[in-house]
Each structure stands twice: as C-alpha cells, then as structure tokens.
Amino acid sequence: MKKCVITVVGKDTVGIIAKVCTYLAETGINILDISQTIVSGYFNMMMIVDMTSPSKSYDDVISDLDKLGEEIGVLIKCQREEIFDMMHRI
Numbered sequence: 001m002k003k004c005v006i007t008v009v010g011k012d013t014v015g016i017i018a019k020v021c022t023y024l025a026e027t028g029i030n031i032l033d034i035s036q037t038i039v040s041g042y043f044n045m046m047m048i049v050d051m052t053s054p055s056k057s058y059d060d061v062i063s064d065l066d067k068l069g070e071e072i073g074v075l076i077k078c079q080r081e082e083i084f085d086m087m088h089r090i
Contacts, residue, residue, distance in 0.1 A: 002051045003032070003081035004058075006065070010074030012043040019072055020045070023064065028055045043074065048081070 008020055017036065024031060029049050036045035054061060062078050069076035 004049050004051050004078050005081060006047045006049055006076065006078045008036075008043065008045040008047075008069070008074050008076050010043055010069075010072075012038050012041050013073060016043055016072060016074060017045065019068060020047075020065075020076065023068055024049060026055075027061060027064075028053055029061070 006020075006024075008016060010016075021031065029051055031047055031049050033048040034045065035047075036043070038044070051058065051061070056064070058080075065076040065078055
C-alpha cells in the first residue's frame with residue numbers, strides 16, 4: 001500500500017471536505033483516516049490516503065489538489081508517508 005498524507009488549511013467555508021473528498025473518490029484514492037478541526041474560523045484537516053492505484057499520476061494529483069485549493073481558498077498539500085515521517089521525526 002502506498003500511503004500519503006494530505007493536509008488542508010485555510011479559512012473555513014462550506015463544502016471544503018465535500019470537494020476534496022469528491023476529487024479523491026473520482027481519482028480512485030481511498031481515505032484511510034481523516035481528522036478535521038476548526039479553530040477561530042480556520043479550517044484544518046489531515047488525511048491518510050491509499051494511493052496504490054489512482055487513475056492519475058502522483059504529480060498530476062499534486063497539481064490538481066493545488067488547483068482545487070486555489071479554487072476553494074485553502075492550501076492543500078500532499079506528501080508521501082515516508083517523506084512526511086522523515087520530516088516530522090524528533
């Protein structure tokens with residue numbers, strides 16, 4: 001299984017989760033775990049996803065998520081799990 005960590009951060013608005021999850025479903029990316037919070041009007045979501053067999057390449061997914069983030073006014077980042085783990089080790 002190829003896991004990735006997707007983070008979504010920005011001002012809270014209606015439909016953020018729906019739009020991100022719809023894109024992932026349409027691309028064949030399965031959400032394994034999801035957590036979201038809103039603090040003082042700011043939205044924060046972190047997902048662990050399975051990218052074993054998406055319909056698009058990893059680079060295309062990153063590009064599409066960047067564009068989607070711009071459209072809905074949030075910052076969306078996608079990192080491979082092993083890179084995320086290395087960057088956040090103590």
